[in-house]
Amino acid sequence: MDAVSVVGGGIAGLALAARLDPRRFRVTIHERREELPPVETSLAMWPEAQQALDALGILPDVRTAGSRFGGVALRDGSGRVFLRGQAPDVIGVSRADLLRLLETAVPASAARAYGPVRSLPESDLVVxxxxxxxxxxxxxxxxxxRARLSPYLALRGILDVPVPPDAGGEYWGRGQLFGITPASRGRTYWYASYRSDLGPDGIDVGEALALTRERFSGPAAGIARVLASAAPGQTLAQRIWTAPPLRRYATEGAVLVGDAAHGMTPNLGRGACEALIDAVTLADLLNSRPLxxxxxxxxRRRLLRTQALRAASSAMTRLALADRAQPLRDGLFRLAGHAGR
Incomplete structure (x- = not known):
């Protein structure tokens, strides 16, 4: 029986531990903290990720815990709609709910080791x-x-109120972005991003919220209502980091999954999805082939797709947070919106 040390007990680590055959592998999950993240955020589960959740046996529970996206709108900074679309097959689920459900799928045989990992564990495979x-x-x-620091600050949180009427969607302003989407149990998930010198470590959430309220103090009433309800204890404020491009995700005795392999900006909403697909793909291969x-x-299977998504997400970030090119971008979106009617 091969020993597998999974360093990281988040989405990718738990999904991998849940899928590995316990008759073939002796799994230990190394995680810094025993408790769930203190601030809730929401994740978009696209159809491919739902297939991975189905393989793990928890898709029905994720559907119950989550909410359907339905219609989505792309707006300018004032709230006027550029484009409308549909995403009926996408499920929004809170990170905390997803982690809890993944925990239920991990076999009891998997061992746990809590605390920081100072050096790589002794194992046949380190993940x-x-x-x-x-x-x-x-x-x-x-x-x-090493991870690369972007110039962007990201704030996000979940509010215990429904999405304000006719306020959902993404607002692309001049050098700033704001999103409002439904969350599970009739709540609202919101996020904001813009260039900032705050951090990268020890960011004061109250200061970041005050700066965000100032930055988004324009005519978009939906944003104003959301930010009026946001509180530091319900908000996560972080600088955005990305992983560098890699030429391979595996070497002798070690392999990378999720953000460790292809950490990307959040603008495509694919990070958690690709982490789940990584984990199920790797586990199925390990269960059926020599190490x-x-x-x-x-x-080979995961590198090109995820590196392409990492690059595409960075390009989307530059487009969404365009500063000097914002008038041209908005003009093109308006033309596209008129052409689609």
Whole structure:
């Protein structure tokens, strides 16, 4: 029986531990904290990710805990609609609910080790599922693989109120973005992003909220109502980091999944989805093939897609947060909106 050390007990790590065959692998999950994240956020589960959740046996529970996206709107900074679309097959689920459900899928045979990982565990396979600042990636792929700091600050949170009438969607202003979407149990998930010198560490959430209220003090009434209800204890404020481009996700005795492999900006809403697909793909290969072949095949299957998504997400960030090019961008969107009517 091979020993597998999963460094990181988030979405990718739990999904992998849940899918690995306990008759073939002795799994230990290494996680810094025992408790769930204190601030709730919401995640979009696209159809491919739902297939991974189905393979894990928790898709019906995720559907029950989550909410359907339905219609989506792209707006300018004042709230006027550029374009409308439909996303009927996308489920929004809170990160806390998803983590709880993934926990239920992990076999009781999986061991737990809590606390920071100072050095790589002794195992037949070490899995880096430890996020964009992955210690496994730096230890095996080298210091050049350190996470890269973007100039953007991101705030997000869930409010215990429904989405304000006719306020849902993404607002693309001049150098700033704001999103309002339904969350589970009739609540509202909101997020904002813009360039900022705050941080990167020790960001005061109250200060970040005050700055955000000032930045978004324009005529969009929906944004004003959401920010009036936002409180520091319900808000996450972080600078956005990304993983560098990699040429492979696996080497002898080590493999990367999720944000450790391809941490990207959040603008495509694909980070958690690709983490789930990584985990199920890797587990199925490990369950059915020799270790070396499974790792090589996993890297080939997942590398091009996820690196392309990482690049596309960065491009979307630049478009959504355009500053000097904002008037041209908005003009093109208005033309597209008129052409689609």
């Amino acid at each position: 880096g599922a430890d996020g964009v600042h992955s210690r496994v990636r730096r230890a095996v792929w080298g210091e050049r693989s 070396r072949n499974a790792l090589q095949t996993y890297s």
